[in-house]
Amino acid sequence: MMSESIKELILSLDSNAKFKDGKDNRLWVAIESDKLKIVLERLKDKGYNYISAISGLDQIQNGKILLLYHIMNDSPREYPYITIRIELPREDPKVSSIHDILPGALLHENEVFDMFGVNFIGHPNLGRLLLPENVRGDVHPLKKDFKDSVYEGMKK
Amino acid sequence: MKKWGYTYKEALKRLFGKPYTIHYPFTDIKAFEGYRGKISLNVNKCTGCSLCFRVCPASAIEMVPDERVKPAKRRPHFKLADCCYCALCAEYCPTGAIKLTTDYHLYGFDKRDVSAEVKSE
Amino acid sequence: MTFNLYFGPFHPALKEPINFTFEVEGEQIVNVKPALGYNHRGLEKLLETKTWLQSGFVAEHICGICSGSHNGCCYQGVERVFGIEPPKRGLYIRTLVWELERIHSHLLWLGVMLHEAGFDTLFMYTWRDRELTLDLFEEMSGRRVVYSMNTVGGVRRDVTDSFLQKLKKYCDYLEERTKFYKKLVLEDSTILARFQNVGVLSKNDAISLSAVGPVARASGAKRDVRYEEPYAVYDESPYQIVLGEEGDALAKTIVRIDEMKVSLDILRWIADNIPSGDYRIKFSPMTKAPENEAISRIEAPRGELFYYFKSEGGTTPSRVKVRTPTFANVLPVVKMLEGQYIADIPVIVASIDPCIACCERITIIDKGKEGVKMITADQLRSYAKKWYEEKYKVERGRK
Structure with a gap:
């Protein structure tokens, strides 16, 4: 099916890519972070124009921050819904911005910077989006080591 | 011409008829059966198992010691100002002591004054 | 010469209460900058x-x-x-x-x-x-x-x-x-x-x-x-x-x-x-x-x-x-607003189905005169009505 051709395409760009097939026509892909841009560019030629979200994941136990790019094809019934996963180091995470390939990702990148402190290289307006602009320093609330008295009291 | 006749007829009818709106504090709208309103707790049925406390998504339930019964047991205290009226406590209550009444009149001068009904039947 | 027109931010029912900064040239919007996060609840x-x-x-x-x-x-x-x-x-x-x-x-x-x-x-x-x-x-x-x-x-x-x-x-x-x-x-x-x-x-x-x-x-x-x-x-x-x-x-x-x-x-x-x-x-x-x-x-x-x-x-x-x-619809609404008139802002922002409470507080800062004007939504609406009436008068006059 189409999912196989997508797998071949990604493997030709990144030989270390790992795949996991999900239910409901889903495809989970893990690739290297420096291959992200070229993979997304090639997938865009195949019709992957829509980005649902970029979700960050803080894995404090292995010192990694994961970024998940959820993208969808223009003919979604044939092509699978892809989640691309990249790994970044927890100290000083950096990845190139994809807003020139998928313009819809602009605000999502802002949000990930806000919540996880990931630096998107080439982003035109990287700054606080949801937190107030006057929050300075390394305050990123969705990181697991973020301390806040309110949330600590809520954990049962 | 027909339009004007209709207008006058309607105007006269409304002039002498009952008002279209409801005089709220004097006449009341009854809530449908199964409405999730004010919480009522039956003290005699409650065993103090604190399942409602653990299941509450809004952290609106506190377990407090109840001196009225000897030996003293822990009873749920509902902070209705925090409550989201999801009725999970009533759903998971093993003895059926917690019920949600159809009473939606939840007002007071202070939000802490609004409290749940405590019955002992 | 462009003016800055601030729109927003209170917008209580959504996760995204929006503040828009419009750069306007006369009646026309040249550039829009959205700002989010006024109601972020974590x-x-x-x-x-x-x-x-x-x-x-x-x-x-x-x-x-x-x-x-x-x-x-x-x-x-x-x-x-x-x-x-x-x-x-x-x-x-x-x-x-x-x-x-x-x-x-x-x-x-x-x-x-x-x-x-x-x-x-x-x-x-x-x-x-x-x-x-x-x-x-x-x-x-x-x-x-x-x-x-x-x-x-x-x-x-x-x-x-x-x-x-x-x-x-x-x-x-x-x-x-x-x-x-x-x-x-x-x-x-x-x-x-x-x-x-x-x-x-x-x-x-x-x-x-x-x-x-x-x-x-x-x-x-x-x-x-x-x-x-x-x-x-x-x-x-x-x-x-x-x-x-x-x-x-x-x-x-x-x-x-x-x-x-x-x-x-x-x-x-x-x-x-x-x-x-x-x-x-x-x-x-x-x-x-x-x-x-x-x-x-x-x-x-x-x-x-x-x-x-x-x-x-x-x-x-x-x-x-x-x-x-x-x-997801913030960037599209920014695109929709570019090149439109001030009078159409309420309709365009409403057309993506946000909560419209954000219309209640708008400040127009006139850079040239350095004065600040506060406009409520009602004023903006009546302004829009007047603006359209005048526009149609002119058009009718041409006919």
Whole structure:
């Protein structure tokens, strides 16, 4: 099916890519972070124009921050819904911005910077989006080591 | 011409008829059966198992010691100002002591004054 | 010379209360900068502290109008994490809630949209019809706005046969009303003057900026999760995708009115075909989840609602990502606003279906004179009316 051709395409760009097939026509892909841009560019030629979200994941136990790019094809019934996963180091995470390939990702990148402190290289307006602009320093609330008295009291 | 006749007829009818709106504090709208309103707790049925406390998504339930019964047991205290009226406590209550009444009149001068009904039947 | 015009930010019902900074040249908008986060409540962090069963009840307070969608989408994701399949009757009732909610949301939106154009009579009409929907919700779920109908593995309350009969009658009544609204919107010259060719989003822009929901569909882009991956019972239901062409405010109105009709068809089909049997499966509140991750997407009234769950094998999720539809529609509305007139701002911003409370506080800073003016929404509306009257006087004079 189409999912196989997508797998071949990604493997030709990144030989270390790992795949996991999900239910409901889903495809989970893990690739290297420096291959992200070229993979997304090639997938865009195949019709992957829509980005649902970029979700960050803080894995404090292995010192990694994961970024998940959820993208969808223009003919979604044939092509699978892809989640691309990249790994970044927890100290000083950096990845190139994809807003020139998928313009819809602009605000999502802002949000990930806000919540996880990931630096998107080439982003035109990287700054606080949801937190107030006057929050300075390394305050990123969705990181697991973020301390806040309110949330600590809520954990049962 | 027909339009004007209709207008006058309607105007006269409304002039002498009952008002279209409801005089709220004097006449009341009854809530449908199964409405999730004010919480009522039956003290005699409650065993103090604190399942409602653990299941509450809004952290609106506190377990407090109840001196009225000897030996003293822990009873749920509902902070209705925090409550989201999801009725999970009533759903998971093993003895059926917690019920949600159809009473939606939840007002007071202070939000802490609004409290749940405590019955002992 | 350009002026800066600040628009926003208080916008209480959505996760995204927006502040727009418009650069205006005379009456025309040259550049728009959106700013978000005035009402950020940290719900994603809060959801990490709640158990799997509790998460949906917290999630449904994200939005007051599409609370059923958030609730259902959240539990659909939790079920995928656990690998549970809810019983068929539960899925039918879930779909019933979603479709009834779409009608309620679109009626509310239609009223607000027409109110922005100065058509208050129709606003009263649509909200009266919406009241019937809320009564149905109260009878079915026990609450008018926050329904709490769904749970892990089904729904919490069954529907009775007498309720389904009532639902059919309601569908017949509302079908007539939607026809009436469509006729009015297409024939009334005031509405046409305010809506036609205002806030146009081309198909290419809608696709490249990842617009969702009726905003994308009005431009002709096929973006509907019910079409993309039929969840719950949509693959069996008489669902049809509704597409517009022009992408202006009128097309968005027509797409939403037509969608209400499709929703009514689905509701009638549910009332006729709902299977008997269990409507939920038992779920213990302190169950530990397997190590897993899941994506849940549904079509909320405003567009694609996206939930991502990550479980590390505990009683609580280790990460929940929520992407609400309006967040995706911020960039499209910025595109729509460029090159438009100040008088059209309320209509264009309302056309993506946000909560319109943000219109209540607008400051115009005149850079040349260094003076600050405060305008309320009412003033802006009356300004818009005056502006249009003058424009049409000039046009009539030419004729």
